[in-house]
Amino acid sequence: MINAPNIILVGPMGAGKTTIGRLISQSMGKEFYDLDKVIEDNAGADIPWIFEREGEEGFRKRETQALSNMVQSDTHNTVLATGGGIVTRSENRDILQQDGLVVYLYASVAQQLYRTSKSSHRPLLQAGDPKATLKKLFEVRDPLYREVATLVIETDARHPKAVANKVLEAIKRYLTSEDSNPNAHLNRGSW
Numbered sequence: 001m002i003n004a005p006n007i008i009l010v011g012p013m014g015a016g017k018t019t020i021g022r023l024i025s026q027s028m029g030k031e032f033y034d035l036d037k038v039i040e041d042n043a044g045a046d047i048p049w050i051f052e053r054e055g056e057e058g059f060r061k062r063e064t065q066a067l068s069n070m071v072q073s074d075t076h077n078t079v080l081a082t083g084g085g086i087v088t089r090s091e092n093r094d095i096l097q098q099d100g101l102v103v104y105l106y107a108s109v110a111q112q113l114y115r116t117s118k119s120s121h122r123p124l125l126q127a128g129d130p131k132a133t134l135k136k137l138f139e140v141r142d143p144l145y146r147e148v149a150t151l152v153i154e155t156d157a158r159h160p161k162a163v164a165n166k167v168l169e170a171i172k173r174y175l176t177s178e179d180s181n182p183n184a185h186l187n188r189g190s191w
């Protein structure tokens with residue numbers, strides 16, 4: 001087990017945040033949370049229902065609330081998979097940067113499209129051309145993922161287990177190099 005702070009995964013829809021988050025939480029002996037699931041549990045409704053009734057704005061309010069609750073609950077030893085739009089609000093970006101080691105799971109638009117095409121639970125991809133939507137979102141969000149993330153991991157040509165191993169290796173390497181730097185502040189994961 002790696003002695004690491006809380007780990008937060010960011011990246012676009014289909015990057016594998018939910019899948020990889022679960023895998024690395026098991027390897028690290030940490031508790032796993034998926035913010036979308038937390039939002040659904042709090043609302044007593046699924047994400048398509050929230051978008052339908054409250055619009056994207058309603059969902060974003062719930063998302064920020066769920067994220068800040070998590071920080072305030074002072075939970076330790078966790079892996080958190082976020083939703084792809086978590087970086088769109090600056091208040092969320094502030095929380096992410098202060099409260100964990102943030103890992104950006106990168107996927108090309110082609111892979112995002114392929115991986116999201118098998119399910120219909122992402123409301124933003126249900127109307128219009130999903131490829132054009134993913135491309136547009138990626139242009140806006142890629143710099144924001146990079147802004148908040150300490151580590152960036154490429155996922156395109158890797159199976160989920162290989163991605164999880166890459167993430168674990170990168171975290172280990174990062175923490176080791178921080179250990180050898182007396183000015184580094186490891187205490188980024190306060191929840």
Ligand SMILES: Nc1ncnc2c1ncn2[C@@H]1O[C@H](COP(=O)(O)OP(=O)(O)O)[C@@H](O)[C@H]1O
Pocket residue numbers: 011012013014015016017018019020081115116118155156158159160163
């Ligand atoms: N590295 C990968 N290679 C191939 N398929 C993947 C990979 N990572 C995730 N998937 C698949 O892509 C789909 C979306 O994954 P998910 O974890 O829900 O992504 P996210 O939470 O980032 O939207 C799932 O069917 C999952 O099994």
Ligand SMILES: O=C(O)C1=C[C@@H](OP(=O)(O)O)[C@@H](O)[C@H](O)C1
Pocket residue numbers: 011012013014017018036047082083084085086121122123124
């Ligand atoms: O990119 C987005 O804005 C969204 C991504 C989704 O999560 P995943 O990235 O896990 O699919 C979910 O939060 C919601 O449908 C909105």
Ligand SMILES: [Mg+2]
Pocket residue numbers: 017018019034036081082083
């Ligand atoms: Mg997810």
